[in-house]
Amino acid sequence: MDHANTQIVIATFAVIFIILYKIFSARAGRDIYIRRIAGLNALDEAVGRATEMGRPMLFHPGVGPITDLATLAALGVLSHVARLGARMGNRLIFVTAVPVLVPVAEDIIRQAYQSEGKPELFRSDDIRYLAAGGDQLALGSIDLMRKEETASHFFFGAYDYTSLLLTEPGQHTGAVQIAGCRDYFQVPFFIASCDYTIICEELYSASAYLTREPTMLGSLIGQDLAKIVILVIILLGTLAITAGPTVIHYFEQFVGGPYK
Amino acid sequence: MWKKSLIAIVTFLGGVYFFLEFVVPATIPWKTTSGVVLSKPTSSELEIGLVRETASIQVMDRTTMVRRVGSGALEQALPDSIRPGDLVTVTTPAGYSTTGIVMPESSPRWVKLGRVAASKTVGIEKSILIRRMRARGSGEQVGLDKLNASSSASADWVQVGARTYLSDWYDNVNDFFIVLGSMAWGMGLLSLWLVHSSNIRKRRTEWSLSVLFFAAVALGVVAGLGFGLPEDSREWTKKLSDIVMFDLLRPLGSTVFSLLAFYLASAAYRSFKAKSREAVLMMVAALTVMLGQLSLHAWLTSASTWILYIVTTGAVRAMEFGLMLSGIAIGLRLWLSLERGAFFDREV
Amino acid sequence: MLDFLIKLQKVDRRWIYLAVAVACIVPFIVPMRLSVHPSRETRGVYEAVEKCPRDKVVLLDSGWDAGSLGENMGQGQVIVDHLFRRRIPFIVVDIGGSAQGPQFMNAVIKDIHDRKYPDRRYGTDWVNLGYNPIWGWQVITLVAKDIHKAFPKDYQGTKVDDLPLMRRTHNIDDISLIYTVNYSPCEDYISFVHGVYGTPIAFACAGIQSTTEYRFIPPRQLVGMLVSARGSAEYEVLMYPNNPEMRVSKGTELIVPMTYGHLVIIFGVLIGNIGYFAERWKRRRV
């Protein structure tokens, strides 16, 4: 199928329509419900714990590029964590291996501290461009954790095989670790070595929930509707195939067209 | 502000070609004729037989198919290898047999047969596109001389119609983006250079390692010159390239990655505790799969196979559907510049 | 006694490392053999290669390098062995893998060629087209449309038109199977080649990646898959069921030590949990 057949064209435009419609209705101010992700309470506890111990916090935005949805979601979480930290008057250290993230993160964190009325707490050298590669970044962060004795670590975004290297030391020093990982290869390691893990897509909804950013909320709802459609198709198909070869044949012809 | 709109326009234009190329069919639908080639085409016109459906048969495990090829010879055909346009005789397990031309709508489980109801002659010009149906997959673009025609045996099923010229540009647009993407490769080198040069300038501890790094880059560049030379070439760059590749990079790469085995071992030991019901589930599954991977016993293997083919497949599929949709959504948001947030709202 | 059990979960990690290392070294020094049970995904690849016609070629995309050598090398060896045995011509390419891919694969081919099939000739029985750094659909679609355009020269600079095999290979219709050996094979093969042209695809991938690729096997988007070193060991069992001395791939060499390494880790998990439960029991008692 080099070019889309009728069904696929319809599906394409249907998905586009649903998502765009929801985004724009969200922007128009329609209030939108998103269920709270359980792990978000853990964020507050982690920040509070670090403040009690009088130690800084570390935020790691993953290894993805700036245009990666996971990284964008991570930045949304970052602004929330930074605001919490500012409210309690604690330092937040931000490490990355992606140059573009440095100015962006600087803006976010400075804004957070200013909006909480504690601009003096913001130090621009807490945003660290540690290294240019995965392994090097992991090593750098590990040393940073030891040197600054960070008490709570936040890992949000897209991760590769370096995830274990990052979470191991925190587990030794007994730091509170909260992870939100989009790549399900790495989720098991976060689950095993972090206090709370936000799984795959939950990351997106967590970010949307925290920032209440209409575009994110809207497209999240749109995706939900599309998912429901897929689920309904699957259930109908299950019934059809149970009903016999003839039914499923016509059902498949109707849903997917001749899959060539 | 104009900067933002410029970025938005450029972003949209970047994607519009590939989107249209996917959505718009290769030939204008209402100017397309679809059918079997009846007679050897001349340079100017092509005779196509329009097929009407006569039978639609469900394929069972014991259904047999015989394809009639040119010169009247017969050959066995498998359900997934029959091509639209084939003249086949389908015999059901019950013994009923039907003969007809395979139609494009048939699938491996269900064959639709038809016969030539009428014939139509299409004039061939430059704007006409001829696509021949494959056994599976999309039609391939063919010239007139490649078509094999017959009215009494298997022939080619073609779709002939006025072309929408979009697909002709595919390779050029593709090349453009390939080059544009490749231009970013310097970024990695440049950011590394920033890191290490500042190390050296400020004489930070381990600045010697940064010097070493630059030496390694230089060595790598020189060795790269030997890339792609013949195996037996006497060039010294080739020899250097081999040394770098096989004597340095090979042990370095494999050893650095193998360190993870140890981290994994200690992580498994330290953090795989039966703390909660979920942890227990995860642990049991992990141990089952691990045991299944080993050459210990057949039923251990089948246990892990069950997990991988039923539970894992289902769960991963469910997650992938979600990720697909979120990928489409973010793509849409970026493509139409609807995205908000720190990066996109920075004043430019 | 209880305190000892509790100590079990506080062993220094270096002891774990040592245990793993020893468990892995011993089987190399004291050779032993265990039975291997071919799995569904491995059989799928084997049968697909058995079905390949001799007048078409197999596209062998090998993008592995030192980082994943332990897994991918064996997977490359077995397929080359099988294709040479059935005398099916194959084309080695490296699309967006690693710059070292072609050389490594070439060394593998040369070794099997010298050891088992000295009469196979470069240019007629196999071709190595070298490396193209672009990962993903951009080059894959190009190969499907016109492979000469995607790879004008082979890995040592010869024009492809001078190679007899390439003279009769032009686009996807001349390819009967695509076999991808890589740490994480490119899923664009499934969408942009199988989805568009229906060409059968087989993956040979790292264990970690395999977990997500299983979902492609039931709908036959993948005819089969070789998983890690285990896959190549099983494949050789299928190829040489009765003469084990012919099984020489990396996978067969590694499968037994791997068993022991796994057992040590499983053992570690178990004693860790024993310690954990002992501690909990003690806490409950006081």
Next chain:
Amino acid sequence: MGIAGEPQTLWEVWLAAFITIGIYTFLYSDNKLYRALLNIMVGLNVGYWFIVGWKQVLGPKWWDLAWGTLHAHIPAGAAWPTRAVYWIGAVFSHISLHPWAFIYWFILGGLGTLWYFQLSHRYLWLSRIVIGMTVGMGAAVGFKGSFLLNAPQITDSFRPVLAGSPSPLWSNGAPVGASVPVDWLQSANNIIFVTTIFCVMVYFFFSFSHDKKTIRGSASIGRWLLMITFGAFFGNTIMTRMAIFLERVQFLVRDWAQKTVPVTPAIYYAYGAGAVLLIAAIYFLTRRPPAKPPVPETVEEERQPTGPGATAS
């Protein structure tokens, strides 16, 4: 070279052995040798790959389109000073001969340079032009890719609840309507499969709350099934890492320790001396308090360096 370049000659084996053991010293404690080797690896990869990238893509697809035939304008056998003049003339005549090739080359080059403004705070927006182009392209292709990848996934998820045993045509068991006896095991598998998809997808619905009992129930079942899946991921990952590690062990045990086993006195002494030197070197390099990592600054202004860290836990 042996199989995939396994080291053959003595010095190759020893070099590989030194590198391997040197990196494994990191397991004992973080040290300078490990970091040095890591830097060498990154450097070699970057440098080598940069040239290869030019040779394979940017050269043929971009540079040569415009300048590939430039040398044709240079008359052979001209002496150097005059040759230089020829070159300059050739450039202009070449441009006038192939204006479009030149324009294409120029525009692409200009766009390509925009990538590098990512490193500047002020002109970041310029890089967003080219980022936008590629992202837009990726988004548009994403439609085709994801539909072609997932349409068969959806149709394959139709599993008969009452199934016969699997057959070539019905890999998930033929529906009982196809006049086949019921295979209860297959049916159970199919039911579990569909349930898994249902529960996991429900778990990832965000737009309605989990207060309803049915939804909460299926969502929690979904979470358990996810845990099983992640367990499978964990197991397979261990296999991967183990295989890669074993390949190194195999080298150390077979190639290093056995291939260099003494056959002549010379090799015997070389082996002994080398072993001593190797151990000494590694001891010397790991003994000192491990230094801190290269901690660079952000692109623009001065940052304070991090001090020496402790050993790796």
